[in-house]
Amino acid sequence: AQSVAQPEDQVNVAEGNPLTVKCTYSVSGNPYLFWYVQYPNRGLQFLLKYITGDNLVKGSYGFEAEFNKSQTSFHLKKPSALVSDSALYFCAVSLPGTASKLTFGTGTRLQVTL
């Protein structure tokens, strides 16, 4: 069985500061890893994904994530946070052959303040 852990319910950061949203996973085999963002009363929007190759993945809106196989982590990062980045962020994992069957973490609310 696959699982995803997002240890922080909420992350607070000041605008202009770097941000990190943590994610660890447990899966048998080589995973596909994703980050999605959800704004209020909206569906999820894709940010980025890792399939294979370079451990640093760049995505939408200046976000990036680093895949660390030894630590089974896939932390989301951004060098300079914006107030408009405030939202709910979900880490997810799937496996080859069932790529649409995502297992999501519980989500981390990012609050960026002026």
Place this chain on the structure above:
Amino acid sequence: KAGVTQTPRYLIKTRGQQVTLSCSPISGHRSVSWYQQTPGQGLQFLFEYFSETQRNKGNFPGRFSGRQFSNSRSEMNVSTLELGDSALYLCASSLVGRDRAEKLFFGSGTQLSVL
């Protein structure tokens, strides 16, 4: 290009009733997946349809069912509603959705309240 469209946006039902939710994927997308989102359980995978066939299924009781039509539009049905079925139901589409780890495009969801 139109996004994923889910109807209705809100639904209120009573226990024991049944409900049907509709999802129109992005044009050209053949894979449609359904997810349930609740504050307690988070986001959980219900099932995925591709070319009118259920390709993957999550761990939900048989009261939850779905289907996909030849134009890729999908419906999900919940029979004998329970209070715990109150949730935001999200539909997502992708081109193929199997081995290519494509990104999913989500609709805004149907908020179901069971009274």
